[in-house]
Amino acid sequence: MPERRGPGHDLRLPPRSDRRGDRSGHPAARGARVRQAHPGRRGHRGDRPGRTRCGGRGGESHQHAARDGDRSGDGRDRSRRGHRWVVRPRHQAGRSRRDPLGPPCRSGPAGHRHGRGSHGRGRRGVRPRGGERRRGGDRHIRRSRGGLPTGRAVAALAGRSGARAPLRPPWAGERSVSGAAAGDAGDRGEDRVAGDAGDLRDRAAGGNPLVAALDTATRDRLAVLAAELGPEVGYLKVGLEAFTAHGGDAVQIARAHAPVFLDAKLHDIPATVEGAAAAASTLGVSLLTVHAGGGPAMIAAAARGAPDVRILAVTVLTSLDDDALAAMGQPPAVEQVPRLARMAVEAGAAGLVCAPGEVAAVRAAVGARPLVVTPGIRPAVPSAAVPSAAVPSAAESSAGESSAGESSAGELSAGELSAGESVGGTDDQARVGTPAGAIAAGADLLVVGRPLTRDPDPAAAARRVRRECAEAGR
Numbered sequence: 001m002p003e004r005r006g007p008g009h010d011l012r013l014p015p016r017s018d019r020r021g022d023r024s025g026h027p028a029a030r031g032a033r034v035r036q037a038h039p040g041r042r043g044h045r046g047d048r049p050g051r052t053r054c055g056g057r058g059g060e061s062h063q064h065a066a067r068d069g070d071r072s073g074d075g076r077d078r079s080r081r082g083h084r085w086v087v088r089p090r091h092q093a094g095r096s097r098r099d100p101l102g103p104p105c106r107s108g109p110a111g112h113r114h115g116r117g118s119h120g121r122g123r124r125g126v127r128p129r130g131g132e133r134r135r136g137g138d139r140h141i142r143r144s145r146g147g148l149p150t151g152r153a154v155a156a157l158a159g160r161s162g163a164r165a166p167l168r169p170p171w172a173g174e175r176s177v178s179g180a181a182a183g184d185a186g187d188r189g190e191d192r193v194a195g196d197a198g199d200l201r202d203r204a205a206g207g208n209p210l211v212a213a214l215d216t217a218t219r220d221r222l223a224v225l226a227a228e229l230g231p232e233v234g235y236l237k238v239g240l241e242a243f244t245a246h247g248g249d250a251v252q253i254a255r256a257h258a259p260v261f262l263d264a265k266l267h268d269i270p271a272t273v274e275g276a277a278a279a280a281s282t283l284g285v286s287l288l289t290v291h292a293g294g295g296p297a298m299i300a301a302a303a304r305g306a307p308d309v310r311i312l313a314v315t316v317l318t319s320l321d322d323d324a325l326a327a328m329g330q331p332p333a334v335e336q337v338p339r340l341a342r343m344a345v346e347a348g349a350a351g352l353v354c355a356p357g358e359v360a361a362v363r364a365a366v367g368a369r370p371l372v373v374t375p376g377i378r379p380a381v382p383s384a385a386v387p388s389a390a391v392p393s394a395a396e397s398s399a400g401e402s403s404a405g406e407s408s409a410g411e412l413s414a415g416e417l418s419a420g421e422s423v424g425g426t427d428d429q430a431r432v433g434t435p436a437g438a439i440a441a442g443a444d445l446l447v448v449g450r451p452l453t454r455d456p457d458p459a460a461a462a463r464r465v466r467r468e469c470a471e472a473g474r
């Protein structure tokens with residue numbers, strides 16, 4: 001093992017296979033600092049889980065919990081021969097998970113922002129994966145209830161680094177307590193563990209079950225839709241179109257108006273998904289989708305990569321009908337969705353995405369705690385153009401019980417809806433339902449895209465959907 005000696009302490013590189021974030025064997029390691037912990041060193045907290053310590057200058061010892069960038073997928077590997085290998089991947093340099101836009105520290109080594117003297121107490125709040133979770137990380141940065149730095153702390157950060165202060169999304173300060181906590185619930189791991197399910201659900205969406213899908217690749221359109229719909233919904237969803245076109249900027253545009261649900265639908269090998277999830281978490285998103293079809297190891301990797309983001313597993317796309325599934329050699333949705341949901345939750349998903357007609361079956365399969373999110377929503381908007389037989393009233397919808405193998409009263413077949421001149425029809429969605437039907441079946445969040453974005457007045461359309469939800473109790 002190669003060994004270098006720094007002033008007064010050892011500094012070793014681990015075997016190549018142990019380097020966190022070094023999948024290929026070398027390049028990522030250049031962006032990472034690997035240090036040996038010094039449990040015996042005075043004042044060192046290496047033996048205290050949940051704490052990190054960093055000195056201010058190169059050559060001082062640094063201990064960090066290995067987490068993002070750890071592609072070994074084996075947390076037990078962290079301690080070898082009495083040493084802790086500690087890595088900070090390059091993509092995290094200068095960023096704090098709790099303060100994703102935070103500026104890098106100037107005096108310390110890359111990747112360390114602590115705002116203290118070089119020998120002072122190191123940055124706190126970086127949690128070891130799988131280890132004890134601490135409340136109040138980065139305590140030296142005052143934070144609002146919403147988990148964002150307070151105005152004073154923002155100013156202090158800006159002054160300290162000379163960097164641009166992080167933008168404080170208006171929704172964080174302007175909403176009611178529950179609204180402010182919307183971002184909070186997605187950002188604070190403790191809440192996922194501590195709160196009961198109902199409490200968590202309400203805070204997660206600020207009491208608002210509506211998610212507006214901002215499906216556009218046009219930046220200006222994205223900004224307009226985000227501004228119009230942000231105040232009307234619990235989350236703004238940034239999907240593949242906007243994210244592919246504008247990356248993290250799309251998230252920040254949306255985040256200025258509401259908590260963000262990043263619908264990346266990750267589906268890859270576990271190491272890749274873990275890295276992508278870690279990268280997404282630095283953007284300040286609250287929810288992140290992965291495909292349940294990636295399997296338990298991939299879902300676990302996503303949860304590991306982004307422990308402060310709630311991972312939603314997409315069971316079977318709502319655009320697929322049973323014929324399409326059969327063509328792929330797969331069983332009907334009603335058979336596979338509850339099974340995938342259970343697997344995903346056991347693997348670490350915080351929630352599931354399924355069609356409205358499967359909500360009740362998923363709820364029965366996973367219990368009350370996980371979030372159940374449903375796209376494929378087509379409002380039962382009162383309209384003379386829509387035959388009443390094709391679109392049940394909200395009251396009829398909410399009365400229905402949905403279970404695997406049978407349609408809920410609120411579930412509409414694509415044929416029924418497209419036969420009438422519905423508001424937008426079902427487009428490419430195959431398994432659809434009404435807002436009230438989905439809520440009555442137990443959904444926490446309803447994802448609605450085109451019925452809102454195609455409306456000449458998206459905010460008014462969102463209010464109409466909310467009224468339908470309210471009829472079913474939300």
Ligand SMILES: O=C(O)c1cc(=O)[nH]c(=O)n1[C@@H]1O[C@H](COP(=O)(O)O)[C@@H](O)[C@H]1O
Nearest residue numbers: 213239263316317318353375447448449450
């Ligand atoms: O993960 C999703 O959000 C999702 C899963 C799924 O199975 N079906 C589905 O439609 N979606 C998303 O939900 C939104 C639905 O949009 P509309 O059909 O326009 O309401 C789109 O942004 C889809 O990407």
